[in-house]
Amino acid sequence: MCGIVGYIGKDQAAPILLDGLTKLEYRGYDSAGVAVFDGEAIKMVKAKGKIDNLKSRCNNGESLKGTQGIGHTRWATHGEPSDLNAHPHMNAKETLSVVHNGIIENFLELKEKLQKRGYTFLSDTDTEVIVQLLDFYYKGDILSALVETLRRVEGSYSLGILDADDSEHIYAAKKDSPLIIGISESGNFVASDIPAILKYTDKVIILEDNEIVRLSRDSVEIFNMDLEPVDKEIMTIDWDISAAEKGGYEHFMMKEIHEQPKAIRDCISPRIKDSEIMLHELRLTEDEIKDLKKVNIIACGSAYHAGCVGKYVLEECARIPTEVFLASEFRYSDPVVDEGTLAIIISQSGETADTKAAMKEAKRLGARTFAIVNAVGSSIARESDDVMYTWAGPEIAVATTKGYTTQVCSLYLLAMYMGKIRGTLPDESYAEMLKELLLLPEKIESILSEKEHIQYIANRFSGLKDVFFIGRNIDYSAALEASLKLKEISYVHSDAYAAGELKHGTISLIEKGTLVISLATQEKLYGKIVSNMIEVRARGAFVMAVTNEDNKAIEESSDYALYIPKTHHSFTAVLSVIPCQLFAYYVAVEKGCDVDKPRNLAKSVTVE
Secondary structure (H helix, E strand, C coil), X not given: CCEEEEEEECCCHHHHHHHHHHHCHHHCCCEEEEEEECCCCEEEEEEECCHHHHHHHCHHHCCCCCCEEEEEEECCCCCCCCCCXXXXXXXXXXXXXXXXXXXXXXXXXXXXXXXXXXXXXXXXXXXXXXXXXXXXXXXXXXXXXXXXXXXXCCECEEEEEEECCCCCCEEEEEEECCCEEEEECCEEEEECCHXXXXXXXXXXXXXXXXXXXXXCCCCEEEECCCCCECCCCCEECCCCHHHHCCCCCCCHHHHHHHCHHHHHHHHHHHHEECCEXXXXXXXXXXXXXXXXXXXXXXXXXXXXXXXHHHHHHHXXXXXXXXXXXXXXXXXCCCCCCCCCEEEEEEECCCCXXXXXXXXXXXXXXXXXXXXXXXXXXXXXXXXXXXXXXXXXCCCCCCCCCHHHHHHHHHHHHHHHHHHHHHCCCCHHHHHHHXXXXXXXXXXXXXXXXXXXXXXXXHHHHCCCCEEEEEECCHHHHHHHHHHHHHHHHHCCEEEEXXXXXXXXXXXHHCCCCCEEEEEECCHHHHHHHHXXXXXXXXXXCEEEEEEECCCHHHHHHCCEEEEECCCCHHHHHHHCHHHHHHHHHHHHHHHCCCCCCCCCCCCCCCCC
């Protein structure tokens, strides 16, 4: 949940490092720091808070001279955010400097051993153990010292390392935390994510676990833990650089909300040929699909909410029992999994620590694993039996939007594909759903064209302390995601409930002035959800309904109504969340919140 960037080349390193860290600030913004080797010594500058604080301290990099360096933006795990706990960390002689993403689980044990040998620690971090171990094992060969260090540490890491005795290289290593290498004519890079280096190069190498890298100004060497050379494929990234910039929008989140029509087209269109869904990514035979006994969907956060939608659609289309698990609970729940189980693993980053661990447990128990991820070459993508990329493009805002909707659309494709093969989805229904699926992007565009109306309502309610979302059936799953969007970026207390559960306790929280947002898109349940709306209005609540465009009658039971275009009942979970994303965004902006980087959150949760 931290961001790393390193550079060695022909140009001054500090401005490049600061630029890369700015692109990675979504990964952590408690503190930041850079270290640059000027030919004689390593010079380091660190600052608590956002990257701008660091830029001010080093005059936008002008005060740090040198063409090789490393940088870091931190999301705190060990030790409070402070200048002292910020990375990089150095040894006492200031000859070694390290940045780290991940968690060293045995750092206390290692720290005690090093202290007994006379080492003094300045920070509260687990990372400082790494640089002190490097110092302990260093005998003139940094690679050998790094191998010895990595064999002693337990946990996850991606590392960037400077050695003052080596003016020709920087070093990196990876285990269970993302790390890439960038290659350009002006120098070479190491980074946690592609946006950090996309301005400088589109040529990248995706590192695997237990790989060590030595970068020079004109070469890249990769080794295994035995220091044997490893050959790696160089990938060309076809993202436009503007995909990692705001593109005229005030915030990345609003830009990404508006990118959803394109993202969904990119997700679904390549997988539909001649009116048939083609999922070559799922390498199960038709007989194996027919023989599946159940599906387990495993995910965290918004991906879990996507999975909740997927449960309804898989059971309706493919008639296969489906259970949705929070990844953090899955491996501790003694799950019933066997060879007849398909485990669907959902993660935007493909690096979510709890989800990775749950996937490994599902595989150990015999399940076939099928990953739905956005990040190409990520750990989950590589380690799953099969992988389906959502093709959402880079998502910079911490609160996911297009990541979520493309995950849901991927599940729609999977459910319809399996339903067709299993003979549980009639041809007529299949054709109708396929037609409506392809129309989702333009229907989202029509919702986005009404955003001013949503902004007006959001401004009206920006001062509220409590908001409740309610829904039935697939609307309840969408309500979970809608509620999360509001709470994570606006800090308004928000909860989502299955509407029928209100009377079983929750209605006691409804009082005069409370806002209840009712998702009401399931036509067969209109009467039921309207009854719940009437119940809360009778207790003084304001009610805002999100419903289908032909359901004007709902205005009699609500104070405000937001309409979505009519679609297949399963696909409303994508359309109904769009006005809720906008509502959350406008509430957060009106409250003055940092929309793209909400407090205490990070984009990629790479620790448990």
